[in-house]
Amino acid sequence: MMRNILIFGAVVLSVLAFAGFKVSAQTAMEGAQKMDKNAKILVAYYSWSGNTKEVAEAIHEKVGGDLFEIQTVQSYPAEYRETTAQAKREINEGFRPELKGKVADMAQYDVVFIGSPNWWGTIAPAVSSFLESYDLNGKTVVPFVTHGGGGEQNTIRDLTAQCKGCTVKSGGWVGYGSRTFGISGWLEDLGFAD
Numbered sequence: 001m002m003r004n005i006l007i008f009g010a011v012v013l014s015v016l017a018f019a020g021f022k023v024s025a026q027t028a029m030e031g032a033q034k035m036d037k038n039a040k041i042l043v044a045y046y047s048w049s050g051n052t053k054e055v056a057e058a059i060h061e062k063v064g065g066d067l068f069e070i071q072t073v074q075s076y077p078a079e080y081r082e083t084t085a086q087a088k089r090e091i092n093e094g095f096r097p098e099l100k101g102k103v104a105d106m107a108q109y110d111v112v113f114i115g116s117p118n119w120w121g122t123i124a125p126a127v128s129s130f131l132e133s134y135d136l137n138g139k140t141v142v143p144f145v146t147h148g149g150g151g152e153q154n155t156i157r158d159l160t161a162q163c164k165g166c167t168v169k170s171g172g173w174v175g176y177g178s179r180t181f182g183i184s185g186w187l188e189d190l191g192f193a194d
């Protein structure tokens with residue numbers, strides 16, 4: 001008899017715990033502002049050594065839409081130190097490299113994810129060129145940044161300032177290297193839940 005009461009108690013507790021979990025999960029979902037399911041999405045990124053590309057692909061896999069790699073006409077040196085030296089000069093001079101290829105019909109997109117590596121505490125010049133090349137007025141822009149230990153620094157602040165007329169979502173992705181762990185939860189928090 002005692003054994004049956006214990007089993008019954010355990011079952012009741014499990015049901016209550018599960019119900020409680022469901023309620024809290026629902027509350028979290030309601031907290032996130034849902035993105036319009038019909039929104040047209042572009043995931044655009046610049047990547048020199050592949051990390052931001054990996055993050056872009058992980059985002060694209062979750063949100064769908066189109067993927068676009070921002071590429072410069074003149075490629076950067078293959079060597080790290082030469083690239084950092086060139087990047088430092090370019091950032092100090094406000095240089096905007098010429099870009100290869102174009103997004104076909106930018107006007108069709110409602111949401112544009114824009115990814116950059118952290119270069120000297122800011123966004124890569126190629127991303128600045130990208131922001132200046134298109135009319136992003138009225139679009140929702142979701143920034144994502146990868147870094148080598150410095151974190152966000154001025155990346156998202158500078159991207160926001162250079163993104164004329166767009167609404168930059170707060171809480172952009174800032175991840176070390178090619179880390180993609182946590183991307184699903186981040187997208188859900190932004191309202192890109194299934």
Ligand SMILES: Cc1cc2nc3c(=O)[nH]c(=O)nc-3n(C[C@H](O)[C@H](O)[C@H](O)COP(=O)(O)O)c2cc1C
Pocket residue numbers: 046047048049050051052053080083084085087088116117118119120121122146147148149150151176177178
């Ligand atoms: C030119 C250059 C400058 C960089 N400056 C910084 C920096 O200031 N802070 C930082 O945390 N990482 C810095 N890094 C490291 C990159 O942000 C990091 O490795 C990033 O994930 C690279 O992305 P990618 O592989 O898409 O190019 C720099 C890397 C390069 C090539």
